[in-house]
Amino acid sequence: xxxxxxxxxxxxxxxxxxxxxxxxxxxxxxxxxxxxxxxxxxxxxxxxxxxxxxxxxxxxxxxxxxxxxxxxxxxxxxxxxxxxxxxxxxxxxxxxxxxxxxxxxxxxxxxxxxxxxxxxxxxxxxxxxxxxxxxxxxxxxxxxxxxxxxxxxxxxxxxxxxxxxxxxxxxxxxxxxxxxxxxxxxxxxxxxxxxxxxxxxxxxxxxxxxxxxxxxxxxxxxxxxxxxxxxxxxxxxxxxxxxxxxxxxxxxxxxxxxxxxxxxxxxxxxxxxxxxxxxxxxxxxxxxxxxxxxxxxxxxxxxxxxxxxxxxxxxxxxxx
Amino acid sequence: xxxxxxxxxxxxxxxxxxxxxxxxxxxxxxxxxxxxxxxxxxxxxxxxxxxxxxxxxxxxxxxxxxxxxxxxxxxxxxxxxxxxxxxxxxxxxxxxxxxxxxxxxxxxxxxxxxxxxxxxxxxxxxxxxxxxxxxxxxxxxxxxxxxxxxxxxxxxxxxxxxxxxxxxxxxxxxxxxxxxxxxxxxxxxxxxxxxxxxxxxxxxxxxxxxxxxxxxxxxxxxxxxxxxxxxxxxxxxxxxxxxxxxxxxxxxxxxxxxxxxxxxxxxxxxxxxxxxxxxxxxxxxxxxxxxxxxxxxxxxxxxxxxxxxxxxxxxxxx
Numbered sequence: 001x002x003x004x005x006x007x008x009x010x011x012x013x014x015x016x017x018x019x020x021x022x023x024x025x026x027x028x029x030x031x032x033x034x035x036x037x038x039x040x041x042x043x044x045x046x047x048x049x050x051x052x053x054x055x056x057x058x059x060x061x062x063x064x065x066x067x068x069x070x071x072x073x074x075x076x077x078x079x080x081x082x083x084x085x086x087x088x089x090x091x092x093x094x095x096x097x098x099x100x101x102x103x104x105x106x107x108x109x110x111x112x113x114x115x116x117x118x119x120x121x122x123x124x125x126x127x128x129x130x131x132x133x134x135x136x137x138x139x140x141x142x143x144x145x146x147x148x149x150x151x152x153x154x155x156x157x158x159x160x161x162x163x164x165x166x167x168x169x170x171x172x173x174x175x176x177x178x179x180x181x182x183x184x185x186x187x188x189x190x191x192x193x194x195x196x197x198x199x200x201x202x203x204x205x206x207x208x209x210x211x212x213x214x215x216x217x218x219x220x221x222x223x224x225x226x227x228x229x230x231x232x233x234x235x236x237x238x239x240x241x242x243x244x245x246x247x248x249x250x251x252x253x254x255x256x257x258x259x260x261x262x263x264x265x266x267x268x269x270x271x272x273x274x275x276x277x278x279x280x281x282x283x284x285x286x287x288x289x290x291x292x293x294x295x296x297x298x299x300x301x302x303x304x305x306x307x308x309x310x311x312x313x314x315x316x317x318x319x320x
Numbered sequence: 321x322x323x324x325x326x327x328x329x330x331x332x333x334x335x336x337x338x339x340x341x342x343x344x345x346x347x348x349x350x351x352x353x354x355x356x357x358x359x360x361x362x363x364x365x366x367x368x369x370x371x372x373x374x375x376x377x378x379x380x381x382x383x384x385x386x387x388x389x390x391x392x393x394x395x396x397x398x399x400x401x402x403x404x405x406x407x408x409x410x411x412x413x414x415x416x417x418x419x420x421x422x423x424x425x426x427x428x429x430x431x432x433x434x435x436x437x438x439x440x441x442x443x444x445x446x447x448x449x450x451x452x453x454x455x456x457x458x459x460x461x462x463x464x465x466x467x468x469x470x471x472x473x474x475x476x477x478x479x480x481x482x483x484x485x486x487x488x489x490x491x492x493x494x495x496x497x498x499x500x501x502x503x504x505x506x507x508x509x510x511x512x513x514x515x516x517x518x519x520x521x522x523x524x525x526x527x528x529x530x531x532x533x534x535x536x537x538x539x540x541x542x543x544x545x546x547x548x549x550x551x552x553x554x555x556x557x558x559x560x561x562x563x564x565x566x567x568x569x570x571x572x573x574x575x576x577x578x579x580x581x582x583x584x585x586x587x588x589x590x591x592x593x594x595x596x597x598x599x600x601x602x603x604x605x606x607x608x609x610x611x612x613x614x615x616x617x618x619x620x621x622x623x624x625x626x627x628x629x630x631x632x633x634x635x636x637x638x
Contacts, residue, residue, distance in 0.1 A: 041508040042479075186371040187535055191579035192593050213508055216538075216581025220588055239585045257513040260538030261583055263562050265365075267517050268542055271510035274478055 003175045003207040004030040004053060004092075007068040011045070011052045014061045020279045022048040024231040027305060030175060035201060035208035037218040037239065039254070040228035043275050046211045049228070050177045054088055055079070072174050089120050093168035097180040099160035103152040109136075110148030113167045120171045135166040139196060158189035162196065169200060175207035182217065194220050215258055219243060224311075227251050230276040230286025233305050237312035247308055247319040250287045285315070293318050323398035325529035326360040326383055326416075326497045331392030333378050352378045354553045355392075357623075358531075360497065365523060365530040367540040367561065369576065370550035379550070380499045380533045384416050385409065397496065414444050417490035421502035423482035427474040433460065434470035437488045444493060459488040463518060480511035484518065491522060498523075501533045516543055537580055541565055546629070549573045551599070555623060559630040569632040571602035604634040611636070 011023040023045040030036045040046040051057050052064050055076055069076045072091040079087055088094075096102045103112060113132040114125065129148070136144035139162040152160060161181060168176060178197060182190035198221055201208045210222050218225055218239060225242045227235045227250065235248040246252045256269040273290040276282055284301050288294040297317055305315040337350040353375040360366045370376045381387040383394055385401065393402045401412050417440075420426045427436055438456035441447055447455065457467045463484040474482055483503055490498055500519065504512045516539060523530055534540050540547060541561060548558040549572065557570040568574050575594050582588055594602070603621050608614070612625040617638040623631050 041510060187537065188371065188575060188579040188593065191581070191591055194581075195591060214581070215509070216583065219582045219585045243584050243586075254509060257510055258538065258583060259513065259516065259536075259543075260541040260580075263541070263565065265520075265545065265561070266542055267520055268513040270513040270517055272514075274480070274511075275508070 001032045001073075002029050002070070003032055003034075003072055004028070004209070005068055005070045006049075006053065007066060009049065009052060009064070009066040009069060011048050011057070012063050014063065015279070018279060021281065022231055022278055023052065024281070026228075026231075026233055028226055028233065028236070030207045030209055032174065032207055033205050034224065035210060035222040037210045037212065037222035037225045038228060039212060039215060039218055039225060041213055041275055043278055044228040045231040045278075046228050047179050050094065050179055050209060050211055054092055054094060054177065055084060056088075056094075085119070089116065089171040089173065091173060092175045092177060093171065093173040094177040094179065095161070095164045095168050095181050097183050099157060099164045099184075100152060102164055103160065105152050108149055108151055109155070109163050113148075113163075113170055116167055117170050132166070132170065135170055136163065138169070138200070139163070139166045140192075141166075157185055158193065161185065161189075161193055165193075165196065165200065169204060172204065173206060175209065176201065177209045177211070179211045180213070181210075183212070183214070190217075191220075197221065215254060227254070230281055231278060232286055232302070233313070233315060234287065235312075235314045235316075236305075237309075241309075241312060245320070247312065247314045248287075248316050249291045249293050249318075249320075252320070253290075285317075322362055324359045324395070325362045325364075325397060326358075326531065327393075327395040327398075328356055328358045328379070328383060329393040329395070331356045331379070331382055331389045331394065333375075333382060333387060334390045351553050353382065353389075356550075356553075356555055358383075358548060358555070358558075360529050360531055362496070362529055363523075363527045364546065365532055365544045367544035367547040368531060368533045368550060369535060369537060369540055369547060371535060371576075374550040375553040376533050376550045377501055380418075380501050380531055383497075383531060384418055384499055386418075410444075414440070414493040415496045416499070417493065417495040417497070418499045418501065419483070419486045419490050419503045421505050423479060423486050423506070424474070426486050427482060429474055432471050432473060433465075433477075433485055436474070436485060437492055440489060440493045446493070455492065456488075459492050460485075462522075463488045464514075478511070479507055480514060483507065483515050487515075487518065487522070491526065491528075494526065495528070497529050497531065499531045499533070502535070503532075504539060505534070505536065512539070519543065537565075537576060549576065552596075554633065555631075556633040557631065558623075559627075563627075563630055567630075569604055569626060569630075569634075571604075572599045575599060604632060605637055606634045607637050 006028045009023055009026040013020045026049055038046045071087050114128050117128045133144045136147055141147050141162050182193050222239055225239050229250050235251045253271045259268055271290055276286045282289055284299045288298040303315045303317045305313050308314045308319050332355055333353040334349040334351050336347040338345050339348045340346050356379055368376045382389045393400055396412050434456045437459050438452040441452040457470050460467055460469055465484055504515050544561050547561050547564045548555050551572045557573045608617050612627050615624045615636045617636045621633045621635050623633050625631050
């Protein structure tokens, strides 16, 4: 079943200087129990794509259009009020990069998890509190009853991200969006949180969308990868296939630039130049100004995002 | 033998920690850094790794005397600068420069890029204003920005470009030592590689010594000659970079290495995570006769040499 089905999504923001096009025609899907990694650099549109899927952007200034945008079979763009509230939480949940700002500082963790559950289903408060404690225990918080009564500032970043995962799981969503969930954390805590997300995904049978700029996170966690650049999809396919044989020059450059691949001090492979300005994107393929293979056609015309093999698509005139 | 560019000898930093008492507060000591000794040889890059709160940034700031050590000595090119007053320290300030993680807050938003890069020359009264500007523009070029950027302001730049400006400002006085505190942590993957390459190139051209503070072991592997691992304010292991990656002896170093994400989905694995207590309890026990340098047997962990260039915190048994 298609949990998330997005066809030709565009998101733009009306600014003083003009219209900024953050997402320019994205097509993607996530099936039940499947995990998709969306990889891209700052400004590539990866977070905005997820925010748009949950309608978390303020409209206006944001303007969302799509040929199709469904979550759990519901048309997200047509959803209003109660339907939208049901989508957020029961169909899809999201965890954010910075757990410190994602929680309200003036209420305890327990209060916020209980509030979330009660917003979606009527129940006795004491029973819900027991449930919240069980969830905290599930995300491997040892002193769950103490954490229930703690305020966000009393907990470490890693502990808060665990609590955030518990809150996301509290309404048993079918799909979990994780937007850079480990970027703000230390390396050992990152490994623990990634392992936890993988475990609960399998246990709850959820779909997972993992948004990250870190190819290491992708290599660790997902089944399928979608590479974004300049608001567009560059390449999509099974994670192992993409790592073994990246088809798009941008994907190849990203993989080559990972530090620490070999032993010894060395220069790294770098991608020259800078990411495109979303207020004034280049014509044709957004990557062409930085691409070693680019020619006149790449500068003039955006290549279609099309199949290049079983389960694989790429937007390139010269896929490898 | 040439003198090290920078040396820390038994440097510690303790902060008073309020532990109660209300109107008449009681304090105990928080040991942010305990008895750290480090040698940064000339023309080398030393990586200082550890997690948040391990004391690695505090150590870097003490090397610059931006934080005053509670005890211990800081030597620059063999000269003890620990007790120098403000005026006496000034000539050493130009030899010791720094680049911070957050380039946005490190650059004055009211100054143009040329003014920012030229400011150290101005402070140290080097050259006429015209020469200072000319040199600043030359440095913009050298760090890969066009000279036309000189009249722009920090907010017009991307994170990678701002970090280039911070590097130009740090190096314009031709320092001997650069302390780089997580300079690439806030950057995108493709830009991170650009900045690391820039640091590599400038280090080689200028014969610079760099204290590179980072939690990113992959970057450290590509950039540094030697690595010191900090845990709970102490150095628990120090060795040539490759020895750390292939022959780590301390439990904490191993757990840091184990946490590095796989470079290929094929290498995914289930991990066992150690608690801080388990790491403390896993301190290696080494027999005194197996050490490269003599050490006194003791139940208290001490930093000992297991090879000529490889030190690890261990309990020495008779």
